[in-house]
Amino acid sequence: MAGAPLDVAFLRLVFWELDRINRVHYLTTERLVLRGGVGNRRERTVQLRRIQEVRSEYGFLGQGLDYGTLTLVMNRIVRGKEAQVFEEREVLPGIGRLTEVKHHVEQLVEETKMPQKDRRRRVDERRVKESMRVLARWMRRGQRGRP
Secondary structure (H helix, E strand, O other): OOHHHHHHHHHHHHHHHHHHHHOEEEEOOOEEEEEEOOOOOEEEEEEHHHEEEEEEEEOHHHHHHOEEEEEEEEEEEEOOOOOEEEEEEEEEEEEEOHHHHHHHHHHHHHHHOOOHHHHHHHHHHHHHHHHHHHHHHHHHHHHHOOO
16 A cells, blocks of 8 residues: 555656657747647647747756746737737746747747848848857867867
């Protein structure tokens, strides 16, 4: 009887880990695609322009490991006799490098609200910066092998 709670805890840990492994998030310049599920696969797409706020939560261990929960807050307007605004949330638990991911999502959300011309310029600037980072990394690696 004493082993039953341990068995239940072990099974919960196994299912939690399987769910974590099967959870995948794709971030594009227009949307965030969320896929997950152990038995049933489910997929949800969130348009970045709908996101009003990006929140992050860190647990005790997450503070040191930069690991936590990302929450996307979206407003949904229901039209009828009186328009009502509901706050809709998408919670993404277990995100590594949370500070970096949050910053990147906030940047993309901001870009979706820009005029098209400014947005193209910003995307081009980001691509150039990323290319320069990759080139610098490649050059550092190449110089290590030289005497």
